Amino acid sequence: MKHLNKLFVALVMLAGFSSQAQDNNNPWAISFGANAVDTRVSAASSLEDQFSQFFNAKDNWNVLPSASFVNVSKYVGNNFSFGVTGSVNRLTRYVLPRVEEDPYTVVNPGDENYYAIDGVINYSLMNLIKSKRIDPSIHIGGGYTWIGDELKAGTLNGGLGLTYWFTEMVGLSWRSTYKQSFEDIREDMPSHMQHFAGLTFKFGGKDTDGDGIYDKDDACPEVAGLKQFNGCPDTDADGITDASDSCPDVAGPAEFNGCPDTDGDGIADKDDACPDVAGLKSLGGCPDKDGDGITDKSDKCPDVKGPKENGGCPWPDRDGDKVLDKDDKCPDEAGTVSNNGCPEVTEEAIKKLNDYAKTILFDTNKDTFKQQTYPVLLAISAILKEYPSSKFSIEGHTDSDGSNEFNLRLSDSRAIAVKKYLVEQGIDEFRLSAMGYGESKPIDTNKTKAGKANNRRVEVKLVK
Structure with missing residues (x-):
């Protein structure tokens, strides 16, 4: 018994280092606690009698005052888990079959040791009732039981269970199992009820980046992220994951792939040649006050239209003859257009x-x-x-x-x-x-x- 208690302590410590998760993330579970053996169910002469004193622990149950069972199980999917339970007990109360109308007699069979090992297939109903804490279940299985030095037999098992999850990892569990003996004679191995009460711990999930989202469900398992983004980060908190954000370090709207538009001209700052002043898309986000197609910062005359060839300034016409100086053969003497800006020959x-x-x-x-x-x-x-x-x-x-x-x-x-x-x-x-x-x-x-x-x-x- 001393060694069994040490095993329970080790299992508790192991479970304490586990993270919270659902069963498909944390597939393994360990349960331990006390068990009770009740032989009344096979001594009763009717179904009513079998369950009339179902919880009469004082008269009928055999309970050790220490941890007396351990169960290790693995979640296999679709609300099913498979586990193995080992339990020990000592029989000091043995219910004898009823004689006519006499009351049931409970005797001490001689402080017989009780050992059992059972396989358990468990089906959780928690998802069915849509609860996050209350976890009812049904189970079936089979095992082998030893009582004293002489009684031993295989059993077919079935029953109900209930777990209350304090967290997604730790729960308080109860399980009642009916064990039908394969022996024909009750004295060779009585069918009986075995009740289990204790703590359950889930473990086995992996969360590499420590963001509370297990790797199997984490779209970014190597870097901590947010649950709403399946574990991927959003450094600038603009609602766009870093992987899809063209500007992951500065917040911006989705229409610009997460990049800001400081001047509000509809061009993201990263693509805006003039990010601090509103401008035109055709000019890379820079303004053109005079509308001559030359950005103000490159326009030598930003307030008056002019050709690009003259730096955005209009060509001069010094002599005012409507022939621009660049085309005027006589720029300082008024002439005619037909004569290239020079006076007509009189x-x-x-x-x-x-x-x-x-x-x-x-x-x-x-x-x-x-x-x-x-x-x-x-x-x-x-x-x-x-x-x-x-x-x-x-x-x-x-x-x-x-x-x-x-x-x-x-x-x-x-x-x-x-x-x-x-x-x-x-x-x-x-x-x-x-x-x-x-x-x-x-x-x-x-x-x-x-x-x-x-x-x-x-x-x-x-x-x-």
Whole structure:
């Protein structure tokens, strides 16, 4: 008996280190306590008599004043558990069969030792009644019983039980079992009732992260979490588990996968290039006050629209001619759109050009200039520079002296000579063209000296 008590103490200590859980989490259970053996059930002559003094412990029950049974069981699923019970007792009360109407006689059979080992299949009704503490049950099983040195027999067992769970791990249990002896003669082994009362401890569950949720039900068994998230953590307490939270360390709404939107512009801070000021999604969350498609922080003129090429500022038009300076060939002088911002060439300017051109003098039958011609060419160059976007044609003409072929070549080379000199003075060569017409376009008669002098000429024309 002393060794059995030590075993009970060890089992209590083992159960004390277990965590709370349901049976499918903590599949193992140990029960221990006292048991009582009642032989009246087989001595009674009727069913009524069998149960009329069912709880008459004082007269009929055999109880040891110490721990006298231990049960080890394992939950196998669907409210079923299987266990083995070992019990000891001493029979000092043995109910004799009733003789006619006489009262039942209880005798001491000689302080006979009682030993039993039984297999138990238990079915819990706790889930059926939807209780969290009261756990009624039914059980069946079989075992083997020894009384004294001579009586021994197998038994078929069945009965009812009730456990009250103080916690999910610790409960106070009661079990009453009817043991039907396989012996035909009662004196060889009486059928009897055995009652068990004691404490039950569940254990065996594993909770690696210590969050109160067992590993088999824990979606995150290696890290402590919350029950409502199946054991997974929510560090920022925003209702989104860390595994699904794009910003697990700072709270944010579900629409942004747990990330905040500080400026309330509908763009999560992690994706917002300007998280502290509301902006546009198309610009990465940054504002654009002037609506020119350039964010304010990159816009040199954030309050007025302008192209990206000019840093968000409008292009200037210094001369106010509606041709932007970047496109204006004459940015400091008002002109027209059709003439690239430069003034249109006036008829007066064309007349002046041709008045000067008529005074261009060449050496006889050559394309070289007489000395007095250079100031005239410089004056023409100055006028052309006033109209930098206008194009002009230089035309050479001769009188009728000489052959047509010679006169055509001479007029062409003289026109080219004028163009070349003007280019040397800074006129863009692409603005000038040169062509000779020989004697084909006279403006006067070739029969007089004066007429021939008029026909030998250079003309400057505006190309439109």
